[in-house]
Amino acid sequence: MSIALSASGTPKTQTTRSYAARAVREPLAPFTFERREPLPHDIVIDILYCGVCHSDIHQARDEWGGSLFPMVPGHEIAGRVVAVGGQATKFKVGDLAAVGCFVDSCRVCPSCKEGLEQYCEGGMTATYNARDKAGEPTYGGYSERIVVDEGYALKVSEKLDLAAAAPLLCAGITLYSPLRHWKAGPGKKVGIVGIGGLGHMGVKFARAFGAHVVLFTTSPGKVEDGKRLGAHEVVISTDPDAVAKHAGTFDLIVDAVSAEHDLNAYLKLLKRDGTHVLVGVPEKPSPVHAFSVIIGRKSLAGSCIGGIAETQEMLDFCAEKGIVSDVEIIPIQKINEAYERMIKGDVKYRFVIDMASLKQGA
Secondary structure, X not given: OOOOEXXXXXXXXXXXXXXXXXXXXXXXXXXXXXXXXXXXXXXXXXXXXXXXXXXXXXXXXXXXXXXXXXXXXXXXEEEEEEEEOOOOOOOOOOOEEEEOOEEEOOOOOHHHHOOOHHXXXXXXXXXXXXXXOOOOEOOOXXXXXXXXXXXXXXXXXXXXXXXXXXXXXXXXXXXXXXXHHOOOOOOOEEEEEOOOOOHHHHHHHXXXXXXXXXXXXXXXXXXXXXHHHOOXXXXXXXXXXXXXXXXXXXXXXXXXXXXXOOHHHHHOOEEXXXXXXXXXXXXXXXXXXXXXXXXXXXXXXXXXXXXXXXXXXXXXXXXXXXXXXXXXXXXXHHHHHHHHHHHXXXXXXXXXXXXXXXXXXX
16 A cells, blocks of 8 residues: 655545444445554554454444444454564564554553553453543544554564454454463363354463363254363353352352343352453443352453453464464455444354455445
């Protein structure tokens, strides 16, 4: 891609093509906007692929409240660097690069200083549906390019299939982080609840870490797929007898389900001092009986994506182990259809947009 340069040699503000939701529940449609002129530490990434996260639907339809319109979703961004600011040193033109769920943070709070920018006390700046420090709206990856501080961009190995690597920036790190934090590995029994875009990555990572992996799913048709992905055992969660056989045996359960379900049933499966970690976000609160955690000194916890350092660690691990998401690649023109299919669970296991479809008008 050719970028016009100013007299200083940096790219001028670029009119950028994208797909956006212009109002609540309106179908996504073509939209143009201006990307900022890069600052000294910025890089410009030509977006080649962008994963489609269920949170894109929630926010485009204002199901969580507070959505900003027009909205360009997308926070699983992968592409190539096409320009760098004058003081940028981490990337060079031609490098593969990626952007995840946030593009900035306060940089000074304890969480930021510890490399946990996702828990920034001042509030991280989301890749889309947010406002940057200048008060301008952030627009995401359903677009031609993105301009981002290089400190909030990730390096991607040429070993990885770039399209299948894009969902690692959200789905991947969302499961990698709790599995690492709670030390999934040899000698540990780990449960993964749900086998969607998040859960299938949990199975892959838990197996790669050396844990004994048990997948819980409501779908009998996904048993063999679960084993293919790396589960040692697959349990149909609607079968109470099959679930009960695992009572008191898990060190860790990572729950990737966003539909309403009974947390107490899974807490019964934990060993003493075991932990049930939530990464899915059900629409309604889930009641938990006090005895479900009191008996056995069990913990109910949550985890949110990962910081920049941990996300880079994950990408490097994926390159070493050959781990990527299972994806279905679509043109941007099918994004509204993809949203409806995601709601029905009709994807194995992540949609990824080939952004060439936008640039070529295909």
